[in-house]
Amino acid sequence: MKTKILFFLLLGIVTGAQTNRFFYEYKFIPDSNNKEEVKKEMMLLDINKKGSAYYSRDKFVADSTSKADLEKQISTGSGSISVNRRDAPGQVSYKVTKDYPDFKTYLFTNVSTDKYKIKEDKKPEWKILPDKQKIGEYHAQKAVTSYGGREWIAWFSSDIPFQDGPYKFYGLPGLIVKLEDNTGSHIMTLIGNKTIQIPAEEKETQLPDNIRVLGMGGKELEITKDQYKKVWKAYVNDPTKNMREMMMKSGGDSNTKMVFKMKTSDGKELSDPNQVFKEMEKRTKETLQKNNNPIEPDLVK
Template identity: 30%
Template sequence: MHKYFSILLIFPFLFVFSQQKEEKSISDLEVHYEYSYTRDTTDVDPSHRSKEIMVLDFNPSSSIYYSQQYLAARKVFEQAAIAAQTSANIEIRTADLPKYKISYSIYRNGSQIYYTGNIFRDVFTFESTYLKWNTNYKDVKTILGYQCNKATTNFNNRTFTAWYTKDIPISEGIYRFKGLTGLILEINDEKNYHSFKAISIEKKQTEIKPLQKGIPVTREQYIKREKNLKVIRILKEKNSQKKEEIK
């Protein structure tokens, strides 16, 4: 049986940060990255890794980083919301929605970085801080025709190695990896659980703004909520297993 979303349920999905009456921020460049990652660190089969195309729209003063498929899904809801203004019965089949695995987004405004993500049905936003980088390396390599320098940082108890180009002298990068003297084109942790690599760079004028509005929390509060949700899921799985054993 196909599942449907009622139009009444999609309006929370469309909330955006309130915008003051000011000039819009327009991107200079758009970079597409292939994000490859493993959900199970014990599974070393490369064919089992998940992949998603991530997008970074930016200029010197602001940026937005998101999943390409996630934005495509949002546009389906936005079009449905517009159609709902003239029709009372608007439904969306989940089977027709673009498939995505990554629903968080990272918005930078000046020196402020904001992470917005879903925990179950709720959306939360917390302000992130810049990471500390070690750039004392002489290693260089070429990515998409750009000469890149090596840098490392510690994040979530892992060491990440980044390759950034001073040929694009804007302090931007994937996810929360920003703060170098050039654009990051590639980064991965020492065990390659998470790997990001630029696959295209083009000039593109896109409005830079947050994709949605989240409940303001601290990073610590967000992590705690995530852990609580994982515990609940584990307990539900165990209860389901016990019921099956009883049967």
């Protein structure tokens, strides 16, 4: 029986018991050469007694919907499975978790077909200033820090008794209700919150023996920031290397069939692997050029 390999990425959020969910409006400028284009994403910061998780709402909803659709197809037992990219998969693909009480921080992200868990080795060093203002309904105080290659301004509120905040930021005597870098490229503002119940565990989807979905199942490779920088640099230099290596490995396995398909911008379908890889490399490099203003520049130097 031939093994079908489907390319699909899923982001799982696993928290437990009662959770305090904070909603942040994230405004960001992906292209430093086009500051008029400001994008928005709704980000969630889930906090419970074990720690916190910061991630895109749209990304989570899209992944959850796709997972449910996949499980429904498997349950029918038809033997035919189709995995399609969602129309609104989210613009922010990473997730950040912090483990309490020591605030051990990890960044979860993907590079090509590989998943990584990157341990943060530095904590924000804050300078708390006397400036105060009201952010939404909360009384907040100003603090500044230099982190990840940017200068950051935070407004925290002791009205909310969590020493946490969006992305990798924490350590102030209250929740960070607004965070922005000094160029105005990245701005995160708290716009709401509620208490929810999230299952302690998310059940792993059981795939048939002849089906593999890349990005689903398996653990992320835990690496250091220095190791990640090397991975990122290699990807930028050769975006399709992983895919080509996978195709070469499968070439000698008679039980594995890999199918590469994609459409060009004018709607032409490509199925020849060489053409697909060429188009993928072109698109990736174009995307990287237009996303040259990351939230943490030091991580992709």
